[in-house]
Amino acid sequence: MAFAVQPSIAAPPGRAPRARRSPRRTALWRGLAGVVGLALVLEIVSRSGLVNPAFLPPFSSVLTKSVLLWGEADFRADVLATLLTYLYGMLIAAAIAIPLGMVLGLFGPAYRAARAVIELMRPIPPVALVPLVLLVLGAGLEMKLVIVVFAAVWPIMFNTLYGVHDVDPYAKEMARSFGVGRFGVVRRVVLPSAAPFVMTGIRIASSIALIVVITVELIAGGAQGIGAFISRERAFSDAESYLAVLAATVTAGLLGLVINLVIGWVERRWFSWDSTTREMS
Amino acid sequence: MTDTSLSRSSAGAASASGGPAAGVATAAVLVDHVSHTYGRGDSAHHAIRDLAFSVQPKEFVSIVGPSGAGKTTLLRTLAGLLQPTEGAVWVNGVRNTGVPEGMAMVFQDYSRSLLPWLSVERNVAFPLAGSHHVPKPERRAIVAEALEAVGLKGFEKRYPWQLSGGMQQRVAIARALAYRPKLLLMDEPFASVDAQTREGLEDLVLSIRDRYEMTILFVTHDIDESVYLADRVLVLSRPPATLVEDIRVVLAEPRDQITTREDPEFIQLRGHVARLIHGSH
Numbered sequence: 001m002a003f004a005v006q007p008s009i010a011a012p013p014g015r016a017p018r019a020r021r022s023p024r025r026t027a028l029w030r031g032l033a034g035v036v037g038l039a040l041v042l043e044i045v046s047r048s049g050l051v052n053p054a055f056l057p058p059f060s061s062v063l064t065k066s067v068l069l070w071g072e073a074d075f076r077a078d079v080l081a082t083l084l085t086y087l088y089g090m091l092i093a094a095a096i097a098i099p100l101g102m103v104l105g106l107f108g109p110a111y112r113a114a115r116a117v118i119e120l121m122r123p124i125p126p127v128a129l130v131p132l133v134l135l136v137l138g139a140g141l142e143m144k145l146v147i148v149v150f151a152a153v154w155p156i157m158f159n160t161l162y163g164v165h166d167v168d169p170y171a172k173e174m175a176r177s178f179g180v181g182r183f184g185v186v187r188r189v190v191l192p193s194a195a196p197f198v199m200t201g202i203r204i205a206s207s208i209a210l211i212v213v214i215t216v217e218l219i220a221g222g223a224q225g226i227g228a229f230i231s232r233e234r235a236f237s238d239a240e241s242y243l244a245v246l247a248a249t250v251t252a253g254l255l256g257l258v259i260n261l262v263i264g265w266v267e268r269r270w271f272s273w274d275s276t277t278r279e280m281s
Numbered sequence: 282m283t284d285t286s287l288s289r290s291s292a293g294a295a296s297a298s299g300g301p302a303a304g305v306a307t308a309a310v311l312v313d314h315v316s317h318t319y320g321r322g323d324s325a326h327h328a329i330r331d332l333a334f335s336v337q338p339k340e341f342v343s344i345v346g347p348s349g350a351g352k353t354t355l356l357r358t359l360a361g362l363l364q365p366t367e368g369a370v371w372v373n374g375v376r377n378t379g380v381p382e383g384m385a386m387v388f389q390d391y392s393r394s395l396l397p398w399l400s401v402e403r404n405v406a407f408p409l410a411g412s413h414h415v416p417k418p419e420r421r422a423i424v425a426e427a428l429e430a431v432g433l434k435g436f437e438k439r440y441p442w443q444l445s446g447g448m449q450q451r452v453a454i455a456r457a458l459a460y461r462p463k464l465l466l467m468d469e470p471f472a473s474v475d476a477q478t479r480e481g482l483e484d485l486v487l488s489i490r491d492r493y494e495m496t497i498l499f500v501t502h503d504i505d506e507s508v509y510l511a512d513r514v515l516v517l518s519r520p521p522a523t524l525v526e527d528i529r530v531v532l533a534e535p536r537d538q539i540t541t542r543e544d545p546e547f548i549q550l551r552g553h554v555a556r557l558i559h560g561s562h
Binding site: 174189 | 360362380382384385386388390393394396397398407408410440442460
């Protein structure tokens with residue numbers, strides 16, 4: 001039987017098509033233009049004397065100060081403390097939330113049993129736990145971790161659960177048709193298929209976690225971190241300390257930005273096969 | 282031209298003795314008075330009723346019927362993905378209690394049956410990756426051979442979503458071939474590709490059937506396709522599906538997209554099948 005198979009429709013082999021660079025670059029330039037524009041407006045507003053320059057120092061001074069702060073060992077220690085709390089918190093949250101989400105996603109009865117408890121706990125604002133946890137654990141790292149983990153667990157867990165539910169039954173059936181067992185289907189189909197959802201959960205939890213870490217540092221006296229730094233500086237109530245407060249705030253923002261970029265990179269690197277991830281980047 | 286008595290009597294003999302009688306044990310597939318009903322009571326849907334036929338090794342059997350005729354139900358029953366409510370299916374002399382040995386299935390929706398996070402190569406290796414019977418170097422050779430058989434050499438590192446629909450379905454066929462099945466079930470595999478791609482894929486199936494010496498059961502709603510490919514065409518009725526006629530197809534070999542379709546015998550057969558399906562004798 002003669003047959004001619006012409007792989008004619010798709011591009012020739014050997015060169016995987018890659019998203020063109022230019023749209024992303026354009027987006028980057030536009031974003032940068034926005035930041036520069038805002039900085040200019042702030043600078044002008046401050047220098048023109050429209051507002052009290054003690055409360056809103058020129059943007060250039062804030063930027064300079066945030067660079068200068070890195071020269072201070074205390075500030076570096078605070079940034080490190082915030083970053084470590086964030087990282088540990090995310091790790092612990094993921095270690096709890098991913099297996100939990102898998103179990104709840106795979107076993108309907110488990111989900112129905114846990115649902116009431118989850119719905120009761122989820123609306124609790126993490127920061128509302130601060131006084132209680134402060135009493136039990138003091139103002140150290142453990143206290144901060146408990147709050148951060150509590151905040152970060154939900155988005156990861158729910159996204160994992162959705163990811164597990166979202167797995168195409170067709171793909172599972174395909175695996176079964178090749179004699180793959182129940183456990184094999186979970187490992188080889190359900191887990192990889194849910195992975196981009198888990199990553200989305202991590203992305204959402206990540207921004208929440210950073211906010212919560214800094215908030216807790218701000219309100220729970222005695223703690224270390226960027227929030228604690230802001231809280232200490234604010235107490236001096238002079239122009240120099242306001243500048244430090246703003247500079248630390250900008251640093252916190254930059255930290256968040258860097259974390260987001262890293263997560264975005266991981267998503268593009270590992271989950272570009274996922275159509276939703278592909279459309280986002 | 283028609284040959285209902287033979288297969289019906291062989292299936293009947295099996296059920297009479299309560300098991301696969303001598304001779305029938307050599308059948309690649311024996312469908313022993315199978316019925317399947319979805320749901321219960323008033324909402325019950327009788328998909329297939331009292332189907333009985335057998336397929337000899339290396340036979341190519343098409344199954345046609347009006348849409349919604351329970352063709353997919355029948356195939357899922359043969360694949361062991363569905364336990365029929367009545368009757369039994371025997372594959373290579375073994376009664377189906379789960380997914381039978383040596384059976385592979387090609388699903389209709391290739392975009393869902395291929396795993397998007399695996400490269401073409403790894404998708405094809407999927408049925409082998411879980412088994413410890415096939416050592417790794419051998420696995421690679423099997424995958425290469427299967428990809429070569431479907432004309433996708435050079436596309437190993439691509440991802441399914443980078444390929445056209447016809448190419449994706451060829452990946453799915455290669456995956457089934459890599460499993461080295463004795464029985465290949467195909468569920469409307471070319472329903473969602475364009476006409477030209479379809480002809481190429483039809484000839485591809487005929488060529489791999491010769492090369493791999495498989496029994497093929499091919500479900501389709503395309504009358505021409507059913508006749509063009511098969512040694513026998515089983516025509517099913519509207520649900521609850523019963524066997525309307527078991528038609529032997531004798532056409533010049535090898536089949537050819539142009540000359541076979543011009544053959545008066547082909548034209549007469551396709552007309553006969555069409556009349557059976559539209560219920561107008």
